[in-house]
Every structure is written in structure tokens, then in C-alpha cells.
Amino acid sequence: MLPHGRPSWLASKPVTLAAILLVLFAPASQGFDLESDAPIRVKADSARLDDGQGIATYTGAVDMTQGQTNLTADKVVLYQDETGVTRIEATGRPAHYRQPATEEQGETDARALSITWSASEERVTFEREAVIEQDGNLFRGDVIHYNSAERIVTAEGAPDQDGGRGRVEMVIQPRSGSNTNPDTQDTDGSSQSQ
Numbered sequence: 001m002l003p004h005g006r007p008s009w010l011a012s013k014p015v016t017l018a019a020i021l022l023v024l025f026a027p028a029s030q031g032f033d034l035e036s037d038a039p040i041r042v043k044a045d046s047a048r049l050d051d052g053q054g055i056a057t058y059t060g061a062v063d064m065t066q067g068q069t070n071l072t073a074d075k076v077v078l079y080q081d082e083t084g085v086t087r088i089e090a091t092g093r094p095a096h097y098r099q100p101a102t103e104e105q106g107e108t109d110a111r112a113l114s115i116t117w118s119a120s121e122e123r124v125t126f127e128r129e130a131v132i133e134q135d136g137n138l139f140r141g142d143v144i145h146y147n148s149a150e151r152i153v154t155a156e157g158a159p160d161q162d163g164g165r166g167r168v169e170m171v172i173q174p175r176s177g178s179n180t181n182p183d184t185q186d187t188d189g190s191s192q193s194q
Contacts, residue, residue, distance in 0.1 A: 032066050032088060032117050040066045040085060042076065054080040062090070068100040071115070088117040094129060106135035112144075122149040128158075141168035 032040065045060025056078040058064075064071040071088075073095035079087040090097075094111040101107045113128035126132065126144040133139075142158035157166025 032064075032069060032071070036066070038066055040064060040078070042078075044076070056080070062092075064088075064090075070098045072096045073115075086119045088115075090115045109133045121147075123147050130155075136171075136173040138169070138171040140170075142166055144168075 042056075042058050042062065042064045044058035044062040046058070048057045050056070058076045058078075059074065062071075062073045062076045064073075064076055071090055073090040073092035075091045077089045078085050079089075091114050094113050095115045097108070097110040097115055099108040110126060110130075110132040112126035112130035114126075116125045116127075117123075118125075124146045128142060130142065130144045131138065131140045132144065139155065141155035143156045145154045146152075147154075155168040157168045159166050
């Protein structure tokens with residue numbers, strides 16, 4: 001036991017969980033780079049451009065890409081000023097976001113009824129039925145925020161049917177190449193120290 005009654009195995013958990021969450025969310029925050037010179041391409045059934053307000057609204061089978069990053073949704077609204085796109089709001093049943101694998105990380109697959117990127121807040125928000133998956137890791141909640149500037153992830157569960165507080169769910173796959181040595185395992189699978 002550590003001071004304050006915390007089990008010793010928990011001492012390493014916050015660092016491990018934080019590292020996994022940052023790996024899981026880093027692609028989501030960088031997927032649509034609102035400060036990039038790379039074009040954002042949008043295909044949709046219809047579009048309404050309000051140049052005076054700097055708002056473009058796309059509806060019906062919206063397919064948006066920047067490089068290899070892809071977003072599909074029922075509706076996407078882009079907000080733009082003299083510096084470029086400042087905000088993206090996507091809604092769908094669900095809106096679906098994909099970022100391809102890199103050398104360091106597997107493909108990111110995220111979905112929610114509402115996904116918002118904000119350049120000024122440096123934040124990505126997944127709302128209502130939010131699920132983010134990467135390399136078998138999963139994060140599920142009603143609202144998931146990722147602040148890319150401060151590298152902070154927060155999540156909230158939806159209230160349950162009894163009005164109680166909702167829960168978030170996280171599935172973390174074991175690291176590949178972990179320091180478990182098959183030669184040091186007992187027949188029941190427990191490890192023996194040498």
C-alpha cells in the first residue's frame with residue numbers, strides 16, 4: 001500500500017491511462033488540421049454558402065476529406081474567417097470519423113451523433129453515443145472532450161434510466177511486447193519472479 005491507502009499497482013495506472021488516452025485521442029485532434037494549407041474537400045447532396053457570415057452548410061450524405069482523414073455525416077457546417085476554417089460541426093446517425101494508420105498508431109475510428117472541432121478552443125468534442133476506437137482500445141461515453149493544447153481528456157456518461165449518474169467505458173489492450181516471459185509462468189498462468 002502507498003500513503004493515503006492507494007494500492008501500489010494503482011501508482012502506475014494514471015500515467016499508463018493518460019498515455020493511452022493521449023495516443024487514442026491525438027489523431028482525432030489532428031485529423032482535420034484547421035491551420036493546414038491542405039484543402040478540405042466536401043461532397044454532399046446539397047450546399048448553402050453564406051459568404052457574408054463565413055458559413056458553409058452541407059446536407060445529405062456528406063463526405064468530407066483532408067488528406068486521408070475522412071468524415072461522413074448527415075450534415076456538416078464549416079465556419080470560416082479571414083484565417084480559414086475555424087470550426088467544424090458534424091451531425092449524423094451517427095457522424096463517423098476515420099483517420100488512417102500511421103507508423104506509430106493504428107487507424108482511428110470514431111463516431112457520435114455530434115462531432116465538433118474548434119480551432120480557437122483547440123478542442124474536439126464527441127457528443128451523444130460517442131465511441132472512439134484505435135488498435136483494439138475503446139473509449140465510450142455520452143460526451144468526450146479532448147483539449148489538444150493541454151492534452152486533457154474528459155468524459156461524461158449519460159444519465160441512466162433511474163436518473164442516476166451515467167458511466168464511461170474504456171477497454172485498454174495489453175501492450176505488445178510486454179515484459180511477461182512465458183518461461184517464468186506457472187501452470188496456472190501466474191508469473192514467478194526470478
